[in-house]
Amino acid sequence: MAMRSLRALLLAPLLVAGLAVGCGDDGDEGEDGHMAGGHMAEAGVVSPKPADATQVNVTLREWAVAPAQPTMKAGKVYFLVENIGPEHPHELVIIRTNLGPLELPFKDNKVPEDQVDILDEIEEFAPHSSASLTLELTPGRYLLVCNITEEDPQIGSHYKKGMVAAFTAE
Numbered sequence: 001m002a003m004r005s006l007r008a009l010l011l012a013p014l015l016v017a018g019l020a021v022g023c024g025d026d027g028d029e030g031e032d033g034h035m036a037g038g039h040m041a042e043a044g045v046v047s048p049k050p051a052d053a054t055q056v057n058v059t060l061r062e063w064a065v066a067p068a069q070p071t072m073k074a075g076k077v078y079f080l081v082e083n084i085g086p087e088h089p090h091e092l093v094i095i096r097t098n099l100g101p102l103e104l105p106f107k108d109n110k111v112p113e114d115q116v117d118i119l120d121e122i123e124e125f126a127p128h129s130s131a132s133l134t135l136e137l138t139p140g141r142y143l144l145v146c147n148i149t150e151e152d153p154q155i156g157s158h159y160k161k162g163m164v165a166a167f168t169a170e
């Protein structure tokens with residue numbers, strides 16, 4: 001989170017400069033990355049799959065989280081996550097819960113991360129890039145959530161827009 005504020009600080013003068021020259025470009029994309037909620041997101045980082053892990057591909061887009069399969073064997077899992085955008089950075093938070101996809105607590109326009117059992121997460125990364133995460137899943141039910149909230153009221157909470165999927169380890 002500290003990185004976000006730093007980026008916002010670095011970005012602010014650029015935005016002011018852009019306004020000052022009456023920049024005619026009304027797109028919201030920076031030259032080197034993609035903006036959402038006033039900050040840039042960097043491309044995701046993909047690490048190699050450990051030999052003993054089972055791979056699960058997940059696609060993130062506006063506005064859905066789509067695992068290639070709803071169920072897998074418990075154990076070491078390698079999530080390979082692609083953000084196909086088309087425009088917004090997304091993240092992937094893995095929450096252990098028996099609640100349904102639409103039943104998570106919701107406060108201040110997002111899922112309060114101190115009120116759910118977060119196993120791990122991939123921080124937000126730019127559209128048209130991929131990221132990976134390896135973790136141990138014990139048997140049980142999980143929700144895969146993008147918990148980004150944008151200031152733009154037309155967008156707001158990505159979770160409420162539909163970015164959540166159920167996932168079970170058996």
Ligand SMILES: [Cu+2]
Nearest residue numbers: 090146148158
């Ligand atoms: Cu998202």
